[in-house]
Amino acid sequence: MRAKALLVRLMAFALAAGGAAPAGAQPSDAAIKAAFITKFPAFVQGLPDGAPLNVCIVGPDSFGSAIERSAAVRVVVRRLAVVTPTSGCHVVYATGGARQSVRDALAIVAGAPVLTITDGGAGPTRGMIHFVVAGERVRFHVDTLQASRSHLQLSSKLLALALSVRQ
Amino acid sequence: MSMMESEALGRVRRTERRQFNIVRFSAVALLALGLILGVLRELDFRAQAADAARVQADIFAGAVSAPLAFEDRPTLLQNLRAFQRDPEIAEAIVYGMGGEQVALRPSSEFQKLPLQPGARRVQGRLVVTRPVIEEGVHLGWVRLVAAPDPLLRVLGRYAAIGLMTVIATLLLWFAGRMALRLEQRAGQLEAANARLQDEMAQRARAEEALRQSQKMEALGQLTGGVAHDFNNLLTVIMGGLETIGRQLAKLPGGPESARMMRARDMALHGAERAATLTQRLLAFSRRQPLQPATLDPNKLVQGMGDLLRRALGETIELETVLTGGAWRIQADAAQLENAILNLAVNARDAMPEGGRLTIETANASLDEAYADKVPEGLTPGQYVMIAVTDTGSGMPPEILNMVFEPFFTTKEVGKGTGLGLSQVYGFVRQSHGHVAIYSEVGVGTTIKIYLPRRLGEEALAEDAQPINTDLLTGDERILLVEDHDDLRSYSAGILRELGYEVCVARDGDAALGCLDSGFVPDLLFTDVILPGGYNGRQLADAVAERKIDVPVLFTTGYTRNAIVHHGRLDPGVDLITKPFTFEQLAEKVRRVLDRAAAEPRTP
């Protein structure tokens, strides 16, 4: 019993000690999302090999340079109004612009090995990964059905973190 | 034999040493092997432990990669805890890309270590750091710190080597002890061997000495027998020559008789020399009748001064060192003088260029240890030593053993008889003494005579009163017993010429026949050794039994035990030794008769 109590206290301490972000201020949801976007491919199999990672933002861009700054890998961010099958994107982050809705954008790349990411803030249409903010934390839903249609496999580690998994 | 033995011993020791060295070498090798094996085992163990930890760290990295990447702290902590539940892991730490860390423990030194992939030991603890990588994307770091090895496992790990070390040490210790004991035993063996060889050498020396003394004994028997016969003959020869002389003196003088007188003198001189030699032979064989008396050795040596100086000549210095309070001795004075003179003459012969002769007297106690080393036997006790030392040529050791043998001489034929030291030896032995000889070539020689101390207070022997030679005649009756026909008639002739009335007998029975026939003697003059039932002593007793109180004069060439106890005359017994001259016999007979008349014996 005592050991357990100790463990709880240690945990609290670790959370307090390790929880502090290096920058000092709490990073914004956008920055967190930007960082996540470059990390998702590491948990996905089936994406064509090749560096740098092409991240296409289809629709309005709220990140600015956050993606480039927080990227875990070498990354090229392309901001497109319209995505086509030949855009050469590894990751498509669809926010739904005037020229191409989220749904259209996803339909264009469906079946191709492209990881699609959507945001709950931009509408209900979900890609393979769908950001939401729950309990002041950025979290995500996962749709393995869409992924397998595009011949992508999402890592179980990723599924373990997801709020929900559609399969 | 002893060489072979010590060689064999040496071989045994060498083998033992070699065997011991093998044992010692094995023990050291075992120890070294144990150490090497232990070190190898430990290295192997560490490598394995490091590998295992690396694998675990990789698993850990895989487990935390997603929560780390997507900052899912609850999941991350859950995983962390799951790993930390492993008892072999003391700390599990996760680092983000920026180095920010997540751990369950308050920060320890292990958290601050630089982030380098690999396994290493810090303070005896295995610390493994691994990158967190997913599909080539570096997401952060994980670090596992192994729990310290439980004591039991450490013991288990070191037990074998420990046991080996203990065994090897024990082995070394045993081997050392064994070697020590072997060494000791070898030492004892060697000592025993040395003792044995010593004893063997000693025994060999003792045997050699015994052989020598046995040889001397045998020589004594031989020479004694010959000398005895010669003595009888010489007595007759000398008697005859003396009679010739006396008869010649009665003849009117003239060149003819003068020439005959010279021839007689020469013959007599030769006979006398022959008599001296036979005396020496008898002395050597210890059959010379001695007349021991109580003597002061200092006085005796002093009394010889003139004689010695004359014998030594002018080139030799004579020194006497006489101890104060010298004990008295019991010995035949004439023979002792004879012995000292013989030694002095030898010394003179050894110093042809001159030198110094030292005669020394001293009291000496010969203990058992000394007496035991004298093979011919010696009673431990008090002795007086008379030492004669010269600064002459000395003798090599190989002849020291032989000088006492009769006829051993290194002098030219005709110069030395080889009987001088024989007389000394025989006389001293017969007097229950001991002779020791020390000599070194080119340095000199010391001969020491030891004669037993005389205890008791009787007066020193008086010098005999000179007797008027004109008054040697008499008319008393003498019973003469002698088995040697010539000698009997020679002695009877002398006695009758002197005026005595003589009844002659050739043995004891005949002598008793004389008494039976009514002859009442005033003196019994008898040979000691007689054929038939009586010897001289027994005859004297037989006469005494017949209530005839008569003094006895014994004569002998040599004696066994009849009247001489161990070669020495009983006190109060008179003796004249063969060969004797007319005058000697006349004087002795007169002296015995006169004394008997002066102090009549009580039966």
Ligand SMILES: Nc1ncnc2c1ncn2[C@@H]1O[C@H](COP(=O)(O)OP(=O)(O)OP(=O)(O)O)[C@@H](O)[C@H]1O
């Ligand atoms: N004092 C001495 N120094 C050196 N040699 C000696 C001495 N006394 C005796 N010897 C040796 O011992 C030998 C034997 O001596 P010993 O007296 O028995 O006979 P000798 O002297 O040769 O003959 P003799 O005594 O009849 O003249 C001598 O020939 C001599 O070699």
Ligand SMILES: [Mg+2]
């Ligand atoms: Mg001599």
